[in-house]
Amino acid sequence: MLSLILPTYNEAQNIRALLKEISHVLEGISHEIIVVDDNSPDKTWEVAQSGKNVQVIRRIGRRGLSSAVVEGFAAAKGDVLAVMDGDGQHDPKILPTMAALVQKNHGLVLGSRYIEGGSVEGWVESRHFMSRVATNFGLLASRHRVSDPMTGYFALHQSLFRKIKRHLRPRGFKILLEIISWLPADAEIVEVPLIFRLRKAGKSKLNAKIELEYLWQVLSLLLKGRGKAPQMLFGILMILTLIAFAPRVWNLRLLYLDPDIRAKVEERLRQEEQWLLSDLAVLEVHEDWMKIRHRSHIRGADISACYVARYTSSVLHPCPDAS
Amino acid sequence: MSRRILAIGLQACALVLAVYPWLLGGVRTDEAKYLLNIPYPQPPFGRWIIGMTEFLPFQELLWRLIIASLLVHAVFLIWKISAKCGTFARLFLCAAWLLSAGVLLQMGTIMMAPVTALQGLLLVALAMFLPLKKDQWTSFFIGLLWFASLFTAYQAVLYLPLAVEALRRTKTSIFTQILYILIPIALVFVYALSNPLIIASFVNAGTENETIPFYAWAFYLVRLWLSGGSVILTVLGMWGMLRHRRFGLLGSFILLSAFCFISFREYYDILFTPLFIGGAILLLQQRKNRSLPFLWLTAGLVFCTAFFTWKYPVIYSPGPARSVMQEIQAAGGTGSILIAGPFGHQWQYESRFPIERYRSGALLSAQAAICLIKCEGIETSGWQKVDLYGVEVWGKGSKQH
Numbered sequence: 001m002l003s004l005i006l007p008t009y010n011e012a013q014n015i016r017a018l019l020k021e022i023s024h025v026l027e028g029i030s031h032e033i034i035v036v037d038d039n040s041p042d043k044t045w046e047v048a049q050s051g052k053n054v055q056v057i058r059r060i061g062r063r064g065l066s067s068a069v070v071e072g073f074a075a076a077k078g079d080v081l082a083v084m085d086g087d088g089q090h091d092p093k094i095l096p097t098m099a100a101l102v103q104k105n106h107g108l109v110l111g112s113r114y115i116e117g118g119s120v121e122g123w124v125e126s127r128h129f130m131s132r133v134a135t136n137f138g139l140l141a142s143r144h145r146v147s148d149p150m151t152g153y154f155a156l157h158q159s160l161f162r163k164i165k166r167h168l169r170p171r172g173f174k175i176l177l178e179i180i181s182w183l184p185a186d187a188e189i190v191e192v193p194l195i196f197r198l199r200k201a202g203k204s205k206l207n208a209k210i211e212l213e214y215l216w217q218v219l220s221l222l223l224k225g226r227g228k229a230p231q232m233l234f235g236i237l238m239i240l241t242l243i244a245f246a247p248r249v250w251n252l253r254l255l256y257l258d259p260d261i262r263a264k265v266e267e268r269l270r271q272e273e274q275w276l277l278s279d280l281a282v283l284e285v286h287e288d289w290m291k292i293r294h295r296s297h298i299r300g301a302d303i304s305a306c307y308v309a310r311y312t313s314s315v316l317h318p319c320p321d322a323s
Numbered sequence: 324m325s326r327r328i329l330a331i332g333l334q335a336c337a338l339v340l341a342v343y344p345w346l347l348g349g350v351r352t353d354e355a356k357y358l359l360n361i362p363y364p365q366p367p368f369g370r371w372i373i374g375m376t377e378f379l380p381f382q383e384l385l386w387r388l389i390i391a392s393l394l395v396h397a398v399f400l401i402w403k404i405s406a407k408c409g410t411f412a413r414l415f416l417c418a419a420w421l422l423s424a425g426v427l428l429q430m431g432t433i434m435m436a437p438v439t440a441l442q443g444l445l446l447v448a449l450a451m452f453l454p455l456k457k458d459q460w461t462s463f464f465i466g467l468l469w470f471a472s473l474f475t476a477y478q479a480v481l482y483l484p485l486a487v488e489a490l491r492r493t494k495t496s497i498f499t500q501i502l503y504i505l506i507p508i509a510l511v512f513v514y515a516l517s518n519p520l521i522i523a524s525f526v527n528a529g530t531e532n533e534t535i536p537f538y539a540w541a542f543y544l545v546r547l548w549l550s551g552g553s554v555i556l557t558v559l560g561m562w563g564m565l566r567h568r569r570f571g572l573l574g575s576f577i578l579l580s581a582f583c584f585i586s587f588r589e590y591y592d593i594l595f596t597p598l599f600i601g602g603a604i605l606l607l608q609q610r611k612n613r614s615l616p617f618l619w620l621t622a623g624l625v626f627c628t629a630f631f632t633w634k635y636p637v638i639y640s641p642g643p644a645r646s647v648m649q650e651i652q653a654a655g656g657t658g659s660i661l662i663a664g665p666f667g668h669q670w671q672y673e674s675r676f677p678i679e680r681y682r683s684g685a686l687l688s689a690q691a692a693i694c695l696i697k698c699e700g701i702e703t704s705g706w707q708k709v710d711l712y713g714v715e716v717w718g719k720g721s722k723q724h
Contacts, residue, residue, distance in 0.1 A: 275680070
């Protein structure tokens with residue numbers, strides 16, 4: 001049986017038409033619809049009760065889309081758990097396909113806006129860009145690569161949900177990201193194209209607070225070791241180390257690649273017989289000259305000076321950029 | 324309570340072992356390199372941390388104490404990782420660590436070999452004995468330990484098989500293992516290329532034993548094996564390694580032996596000690612080995628340590644550098660101090676003035692000349708000679724030393 005969860009808040013204008021559309025699409029398919037409403041001021045929960053096969057959970061004193069979905073999953077009796085937005089932007093027509101795929105592979109199926117056949121209606125370019133950025137950021141916390149981890153339209157098998165539910169910390173808007181982060185490595189994930197429709201009535205809940213919650217959700221998943229945070233941190237450390245030393249190696253390349261220049265450098269350094277070799281650092285090697293730093297290693301502040309030395313002259317000149 | 328008393332007792336031992344060489348009055352040339360953060364031959368991490376305390380007047384004693392303390396308190400880690408052995412076996416292993424010649428003779432020194440040995444012991448624990456969480460952060464911290472080890476001392480690369488085995492236990496992906504193991508090795512190589520003196524010291528170390536006959540090389544290697552575990556721990560450790568054939572231990576042992584074969588240093592024996600501890604734990608975990616005569620084995624270990632200490636004593640006393648420099652600096656002069664002849668970095672460590680090699684032309688700007696060999700041209704310079712602690716020292720004018 002398919003259990004479809006519809007989390008709602010102030011969607012009284014959309015819910016009736018949506019429920020009708022869903023019932024039409026799921027005709028002949030064993031299903032239940034669970035509307036989880038966060039005590040909407042516009043009484044969405046009351047409007048929803050008029051639907052066929054609809055169970056309504058009215059949450060008083062609790063808010064949040066992710067927690068509403070998890071609560072709906074917990075109340076569901078079906079072996080396929082699906083969720084879609086309650087504002088009508090998700091097309092119910094792909095529900096039967098999703099349910100069938102979940103039944104087949106006992107995994108996760110998600111409606112993706114970003115695969116071939118999928119799209120988003122009516123967004124401006126900047127909204128597309130922000131969505132892409134957020135999507136890629138979210139993928140850092142996931143060991144599974146999907147094209148649309150932020151979609152609110154997905155279905156998973158009850159058995160898979162039971163495996164991961166104790167790990168889930170439902171917060172903010174994006175419960176799918178949390179679910180994907182905790183899925184076993186061998187979980188089957190299938191994506192089906194989704195056309196994200198224009199909202200018919202009401203207004204979007206997306207605001208700065210939601211965006212910050214999302215940011216925090218990704219960071220806490222990363223800190224819990226989900227995704228690739230440790231590798232990224234290590235990689236950053238390696239890159240910083242490389243940046244610290246690679247320029248110096250580049251400046252010394254002639255010393256290693258050209259035996260004639262190497263011999264000239266050795267001979268020139270031998271001329272500075274008053275200095276200890278361990279107090280000398282060769283900074284740059286060029287065809288006709290080199291830059292060296294002399295640092296007297298002593299207790300207290302070391303005395304350091306930079307010099308330019310030509311191979312054909314015994315004179316040392318202070319470095320041009322030395323202050 | 325007993326644990327606290329034990330910790331205090333161990334710390335008191337560390338204090339004694341740190342104070343003794345400090346009282347002898349000076350550092351060795353290798354120790355001075357780390358205390359002054361001289362950029363060769365080792366990578367920067369360890370010496371950079373030590374060098375940050377250069378301003379402290381008690382810098383030498385501080386680091387002798389820190390390294391000695393880390394070495395003695397490592398017994399708590401050994402106690403933990405030998406949990407499956409019997410009580411007497413665990414006590415023996417802890418005693419073996421503390422009393423083996425390899426460790427005992429390094430306590431109180433300021434060298435990277437003991438630090439690397441401690442890192443090696445940690446890798447042994449992670450590779451074989453400590454329970455590990457199979458998650459990303461565990462493998463990250465193992466990678467970080469490996470990276471820090473490599474950037475403390477090059478010889479840490481010899482523990483590569485242990486690092487690989489530790490990472491494998493976290494069930495991390497092949498890609499992650501490559502990231503955490505090979506990239507740090509590549510980076511330490513890049514670092515070595517950034518300082519030509521390091522490459523030169525590698526070449527020097529690799530060729531300095533060319534004229535030594537093969538049997539002498541083999542003798543030195545066997546000597547390191549035997550002193551690293553004071554024979555008793557060596558035998559038990561190698562027995563355990565060969566019997567259980569753990570890749571991490573055997574691989575590191577082979578790499579370390581090959582390295583010591585090419586570049587012998589007496590203090591490398593401590594690098595074998597963590598491997599012997601690991602091998603001995605594997606052996607003593609077996610029930611039938613729990614009834615070995617540990618008291619006799621400990622006595623044998625002590626006897627062997629005494630033998631190695633007598634036969635190959637550590638020369639703490641680094642000569643007159645400290646005393647001579649204190650006298651020179653008390654005279655109140657300014658300018659560089661010239662030294663004729665070969666000398667170690669301890670002379671730089673004891674000086675608050677720049678040290679240069681002696682040339683008669685540099686006498687104008689110098690305050691004193693130390694003639695470890697004959698200083699050419701100094702007799703006619705008008706400078707006055709004094710004998711300080713058996714060293715010929717020349718100073719300007721009529722100032723009395």
